[in-house]
Amino acid sequence: MSGLRTASLRRRVTVTVFAVLAVVLVALVVVVTLLFGRLAERNINAALGDRVQLAQQLARAGTGPATMVRRLDGRGVRARLETVDGQRFGDLGERGGDQRTREVTLPGNGRVAGAKLTLAADASVLVRTETTLVRLLLVTGALALAVAVAATLFGVRFALAPLNRMTDLARSIARGDRGRRLAPERPETELGRTAEAFDDMLDALEDSEQRTRRFVADAAHELRTPIAGVQAAAEAVLHQPPDTDPEQRERLEALLIRESRRAGRLVDDLLDLARLDAGVTLRRGPVELAGLVAARVEQARLLTSFSRIEFTGVPVTVDADAQRVDQIVANVLDNARRASPDGGRIRVEVTGRGEVTVLDDGPGVPEAEAGRIFDRLVRLERARDRDSGGSGLGLAIARGYARAHGGDLTCERPPDGHRGAAFRLRLPVLKAS
Secondary structure (H helix, E strand, O other): OOOOOOOOHHHHHHHHHHHHHHHHHHHHHHHHHHHHHHHHHHHHHHHHHHHHHHHHHHHHOOOOHHHHHHHHOEOOEEEEEEOOOOOEEOOOOOOOOOEEEEEEEOOOOOOOOOOEEEEEEEOHHHHHHHHHHHHHHHHHHHHHHHHHHHHHHHHHHHHOHHHHHHHHHHHHHHOOOOOOOOOOOOOOOHHHHHHHHHHHHHHHHHHHHHHHHHHHHHHHHHHHHHHHHHHHHHHHHHOOOOOOOHHHHHHHHHHHHHHHHHHHHHHHHHHHHHHHHHOOOOOOEEEEHHHHHHHHHHHHHHHOOOOEEEEEEOOOEEEEOHHHHHHHHHHHHHHHHHHOOOOOEEEEEEOOOOEEEEEOOOOOOOHHHOOHHHOOOOOOHHHHOHHHHOOOOHHHHHHHHHHHOOOEEEEEOOOOOOOOOEEEEEOOEOOOO
16 A cells, blocks of 8 residues: 655645646737737738728729829828739838738729729738737746745745644654644634544544553453462462372362463453454354354353243344354353343343344343443443453453444343343344345
């Protein structure tokens, strides 16, 4: 994945402004030149047309050749008249590329009848004016471009001041100065939206950092108890005299095994959470949910001597990873088993919508705690004790795997007349093709 291009924003803005202005000025010069040229041609053609009309009027009035030429000469137009008998009156001067000419045959009954009239307009003045205009436009455009670029260099510095503030804030936070925010005054603008997104990102990062620190501290605290138990049991076994009672030795060894297993389970839970945070890979396929839950219930019954587990369900196939779904159900059942009192009852139901509902006879979950119970290392009420309440990671792991499937695990309000907790697992049902 390629990195973000980090060319100077000030330079890019300046170059962009320079390029836009240059294109606009060049286009302006071209347009003005074309318009001026067309207007000049139109004026010359209009002058020649006026002279032709005047010559035709003079010819009909019987005006002599010399008088006609004198009347037609002037204001940049020269006239030359050639009669039918070969006489010439007037002169066009030096002919060149800067002249526009027009020839007509005059009507009438006098000496100019049938004569050939040639009119020539001097366009050199217009050509020189056009050249001067283009030069003036280029010079003024270049000066305007230079002034605009200089003003842009200074203006961009003030325009980019909010970005510099973001940079300073990010660096100060990286140095450990937490809690500062940009707090934009106008969040509806482009920079305001960027600043709001920046503040939201900082909030999320700091919240994640705090939760990570709290989780690491809680996890270390949780691990310290079983590790201390393992250490104490191991030292007691090591320092036992040879004539120690075998039953006492067995009790210490059993304690050592129990504490080591407890530590192992906690480490496994922490590894599961790490996999979920990193993005777990599921081996999805068709899973018959009711059969899987029924098998897990049978296993739970072997561990639950003081509670009854009742199961009802209908066949339904879900698109899931069977091993992870089994782990979800096991964690929820283990939570229900630990929360239920002696002689309590746990009810498990599987519906045709791909839902698994687990009801227990425990103390229940207050409505305000229904969301927090899925946080890591959280125990509520009677389940807070580490010996009977587990590590406090089972429900967090179960919800993480449920959501990785595109489903969810929620703590819902129990049915009327039921005082325990109600957990509902939802999984995507595999549609028949």
